[in-house]
Every structure is written in structure tokens, then in C-alpha cells.
Amino acid sequence: MxxxxxxxxxxxxxxxxxxxxxxxxxxxxxxxxxxxxxxxxxxxxxxxxxxxxxxxxxxxxxxxxxxxxxxxxxxxxxxxxxVGELPGNRERVFFGAWVTLEDAAGEESTFRIVGADEIDPQQGWISIDSPMAKALLKKTIDEEIQVVVPSGLASWFIVDVRYE
The missing domain is CATH 1.10.287.180 (Transcription elongation factor, GreA/GreB, N-terminal domain)
Structure with missing residues (x-):
């Protein structure tokens, strides 16, 4: 082996x-x-x-x-x-976006999509290469995303998208 x-x-x-x-x-x-x-x-x-x-x-x-x-x-x-400039359509999720998600239980979580060299779970910064970020890219508010997690398939709704 x-x-x-x-x-x-x-x-x-x-x-x-x-x-x-x-x-x-x-x-x-x-x-x-x-x-x-x-x-x-x-x-x-x-x-x-x-x-x-x-x-x-x-x-x-x-x-x-x-x-x-x-x-x-x-x-x-x-x-x-x-990536320093903001996207033309700020309603969609792109690199650098702060995204607020709501799960089925009504709990909200906020993530920021950043590069692999700057991820920080404490601040909610996730890599653009992560399954969550890949599912979020190009989505808009009120869309549902599904991501495979260790416990199975999980769903979230996009509540807010903002850029700072």
C-alpha cells in the first residue's frame, strides 16, 4: 500500500x-x-x-x-x-460579497466570499473554492441554495447580498 x-x-x-x-x-x-x-x-x-x-x-x-x-x-x-472593483450587478453574489443566509429553522448566518489566502472562519470569511461559495456564486436574493454537508444535503435562502 x-x-x-x-x-x-x-x-x-x-x-x-x-x-x-x-x-x-x-x-x-x-x-x-x-x-x-x-x-x-x-x-x-x-x-x-x-x-x-x-x-x-x-x-x-x-x-x-x-x-x-x-x-x-x-x-x-x-x-x-x-479584485478591487465592485461588480456591475450588486444584486448577485460575486467575489468579495457579504451574503446573509437563512436556514430552515430561521437562523441567519453571514459569510464573505474571499480568496483562499485570506479565509477566516472566526469572521465568516469563506474561500471562493469552498462548496458553499460555489453554490452561492451568481445567485440573487430569495434564491435557494443546496450544499452537501457531512450530515446530508442542507438548504439555505439568500436573505441579503452586500459589498463593502
Missing amino acids: SRWRPPSPRSSPYITADGARRLEAELRQLWVRRAEVTQHLAAAAAEGDRSENAEYIYRKKELREIDRRLRYLQKRLPALTV
Whole structure:
């Protein structure tokens, strides 16, 4: 039995203007952090035996993690398309929309459709690649959507669509 798994599908290359600014700020901050970690690493390496030096081992690991994230951001940022303008028809759900849904029990939930690099479940930001967002795209108020969830098929009605 093999441990090989097929690669995951590529995420959409879209991002909001705020999301792009956050990623660029993170990239700048990582370069500053990398310089600090490199200085601490050099000081730890100067202490002598590196095989038992916990500070040296920790800083090497931290530097690897920073470098991994730097490589990702440097590769991902140029490939992203910043969506800054509002759609012509603001009655329909498109990228960047805030959508309020009502389920059969009458409970409302609000989601914002954003790029894969800026999802945040705490704020209700969902990826444009998610099943919920795919079901919502190009729909209007009072339309019903159905999404397959772990417990089966769930239905919601679109109550409100807004852009900020």
C-alpha cells in the first residue's frame, strides 16, 4: 500500500485588496524577523557544541519555518489577481460579497466570499473554492441554495447580498 496522494487542486488566484496588503505586510515583517533570527542563530552557533545546543536547534527550526513562508509568499503574491472593483450587478453574489443566509429553522448566518489566502472562519470569511461559495456564486436574493454537508444535503435562502 502506497502513501502517495494526488496533489490538491490549485486554489483560485483571487484576493481582495485588503488581503493583498496584509500578505505584503506579512512578507515585509518576515524579512525583519528573519534578520533577527539569523543574528540569534549566529550567536548560538558561536557558543560551541551545536549538537547539544538547544538555542541553536530552535533557531535553525525557526529559520526554516520563516524561509518556507517567505518562499510561499514570494511565489504566491505575483500569481494573485487583486479584485478591487465592485461588480456591475450588486444584486448577485460575486467575489468579495457579504451574503446573509437563512436556514430552515430561521437562523441567519453571514459569510464573505474571499480568496483562499485570506479565509477566516472566526469572521465568516469563506474561500471562493469552498462548496458553499460555489453554490452561492451568481445567485440573487430569495434564491435557494443546496450544499452537501457531512450530515446530508442542507438548504439555505439568500436573505441579503452586500459589498463593502
